[in-house]
Amino acid sequence: MRIKSRYLSFALLLFFLYYQNLSHLTQAQPTTTGYPCSTSQAIYPCQTYVLFRALAPDFLDLASIGDLFSVSRPMIAKPSNVSNTTNPLQPDEFLFAPINCGCNLVNSTFGNISYAALNYTIRSGDTFWKVSTQDYQNLTTFYSVEVVNPTLVPTNLVIGVNAVFPIFCKCPNSTQRQNRINYLISYVFRPADNFSSLASRFGSTTQSIIDVNGNNIRPFDTVFIPVSRLPQFSQPNVSTPPPPPPPAVVSSKDDRKGAVIGLGIGLGICGLLLILVLGLWLQRDSLMKKKLLAKRKDVEKQQFDRGEKALLKDAEVSLLAEVSDYLDKYKVFGIEELREATDDFDDSLVIQGSVYKxxxxxxxxxxxxxxxxxxxxxxxLQKVNHGNLVKLEGFCIDPEEANCYLVYEYVENGSLHSWLHGNKNDKLNWKTRLRIAIDVANGLQYIHEHTRPQVVHKDIKSSNILLDSSMRAKIANFGLAKSGCNAITMHIVGTQGYIAPEYLTDGMVSTKMDVFSFGVVLHELISGKEAIDEEGKVLWAKVDRILEGTDDNKVRKLKEWMDYYLLKESISMESVMNVMTVAIACVSKDPLKRPSMVDIVYALCKSDDVFSDVSQEGSSPRSIVTAR
Structure with a gap:
């Protein structure tokens, strides 16, 4: 009995230590609102990155992770060393997601907090805690989300409402910049981590990590790892359990020693049997409780499902009432009609993101x-109608899945981004690029000048410019558009590399932010370069001095900047110089110095190249240069 009592005590000790450890991990969750910041101490806003792990079942592809961070798949793939943007990811694979970090005033109590504001649409079953800890992997806290969204009730979140999730981040100060610290990567500290292992993994130093974060770091806190450049991870960081210890070799030199060992083994087996019996008894008790709980949950689920269906039906009726003014203008499609059209939304029919053919x-x-x-x-959309805007044909409401679908005209030749930066063998010639620029300018002039109140698109970029069968441009995706301007918002949304500085710093919404984004597109058309490079540097910041100096120096520097394919054809450098002048004016840091879209259309149309080869009806066969 003494032996059995000893093993029972040992088993109880193991259970005690297990629950103590579990309690410690639970209490280690961060509860802070965020990290205070000051624009006088660091350079805000800034482009930085968070480390995100690919996790099953929802985040094993770049598309879902890109939607979570409001960025495209290539913007995650390039810094993360992922070669194919469509292949599934490995669980626990390390990824770098780019974010815009700002110093944001929360309220008078909490002051300025450093975070990237990501828009998230609430879905069925979402809570602030679930999205913060599971979807965003503790890169923020539910308490911070509550503070940043004072108008939302955490216990009564409505499906479809937009919430801002503040992803913790920091920007380097001037001293760190001088020491070539370009990024402070946001990383969630895990129980098995230490500063030395993080320094080795990210190519940083232990002391520099301590300087930024201090020594009092708990598991699941966000730490900021200073680096001059992003590390290249070649494969997922999958931990494997240590190999089992080798079996003990029993010596049999004399019978007495063997008897002692045999007695020890026998006692050990008895102890294990006792633990097994105790475990079976506990398991039986647990199973009985689970069965009772499962029955109770089934009853509650049936009641909830009936209530949820009633709510969704009410929501459908409510939304139809809101859009009733547009029922005559647009066709209302059925969800089964769309499922049949897309082979039940098959991945092979994805055009881009969540858009299907x-x-x-x-x-x-x-x-x-x-x-x-x-x-x-x-x-x-109901008040805009222009040849350079993608036309909305109809919409569909699916109350069961809590989704809405917008049905647009299909634009055959895809996005401008795919022609400039994709793997197409054909490249656009200069006259086609100029025609595209004028088409986009005309579309923006229309929504800025001929709608009341004015419409600001807020997301002009090469991937939102589509080309039809005649290579004429149409502006797409009014998902972020705002009716009315000269307003201030705390919800900063948009795409890295295209966002106007005053919108990032002050939240100022005006037509001049579209002008800025259009200027970035002009830089893409001239240079063939992407709006943001692999190191996170924006394209528009590299062109300040191109048009300085003598005429010969201007032409030389412009040719060095231009797309290689444009130099293969005979083009007017005066025409390119004219467009470059417009592009630089558009990306002026002072919005008051940027031209209006009326002035831009006039300036672009002055070029002799506009109508010499590209007619109003469409592009000639010579509008595409074949890569050699």
Whole structure:
């Protein structure tokens, strides 16, 4: 009995230590609102990165992770050393997601907090705690989300409502910049981590990490790792358990020693049997409790499902009432009609992001899956009608999945981004690029000057400019558009490399932010370069001095900047110089110094190249240069 009592005590000690450790991990969750900041101590805003782990089941592809961080797949793939943007990811694979870090005033109590504001649409089953800890992997806290969203009730979140999730980040100060610290990577500290291992993994130093974060770091806190450049991870960091210890070799030199060993083994087996019996008894008790709990949950689930269906039906009726003014203008499609058109939203029919190609009654459409409430977007789209804007044909409401679908005209030749930066063998010649620039300028002039109130697109970029069969440009994706301007917002949304500085720092919404983004597109058309490079440096910041010096120096520097394919053709450098002048004026840091879209259209149309080879009806066969 003494032996059994001893083993029982040992088993109870193991259980005690296990629960003590579990309690410690639970209490280690961060509860801070965020990290205070000051624009006088660090350079805000800044481009930085967070380390995100690919996790099953929802985040094993770049598309879902890109949607979570409001960036494209290539913007994660390039810094993360991922060669194929469509292949599934390995669990626990390390990824770098780019974010715009700002010093944001929360309220008078908490002051300025350093974070990147990411827009997130609430779905069924979401809570602030679940999205913060599971989806965003503790890169923020539920308490911070509550503080940043004072108008939302955490216990009564409505499906389809937009919430801001503040992703913790920091920007380097001037001293760190001088020491070539370009990024402070946001990383969630794990129980097995230490500063030395992090320094080795990220190519930093232990002391520099301590200087930024201090010594009092708990598991699941966000730490900021100073680096001059992003490390290149070649494979997932998958931990493997240590090999089992080799079996003990029993010596049999004399019988007495063997008897002692045999007695020890026998006692050990008895102890294990006792633990097994105790475990079986506990398991039986646990199973009985689980069965009772499962029955109770089934009853609650049935009650909840009935209530949720009623809520969704009410929400459907409510949304139809909101968009009732547009029912005569747009066709209302059925969800089964869209499923049939897209082979049940098959991945092979994805055009980009959540946009699918579908055929209905022989007509090809672009079908965009989006959040529940399409009212704001429909309100804007119903009052715009221009040849350089992608036309909305209809919409669909799916109350069961809490989704809304917008059905657009299908634009055959894809995005400008794919022609400039994709793997196409054909490249656009200068006259086609100039025609595209004028088309986009005309579309923006229309929404800025001929709608009341004015419409600000807020997301002009090469991937939102589509080319039809005649290589004429149409502006797409009014998901972030705002009716009315000269307003201040705390919800900063947009795409890295295209966002105007005053919008990042002050949240100022005006037509001049579209002008800035259009200027970045002009730089892409001239240079063939992407709006942001692999090191996170923006394209528009590299062109300050190109048009300085003598005429010969200007031409030389411009040729060095231009797309290699444009230099293969005979083009007017005066025409390129004219467009470059417009592009630089558009990206002026002072919005008051940027031209209006009326002035831009006039300046671009002055070029002799506009109508010499590209007609109003479409591009000639010579509008594409074949790469050699």
């Amino acid at each position: 579908g055929s209905i009654n022989g007509e090809v459409y672009a079908i965009k899956k989006m959040n529940w409430n399409a009212y704001e977007q429909l309100k804007i």
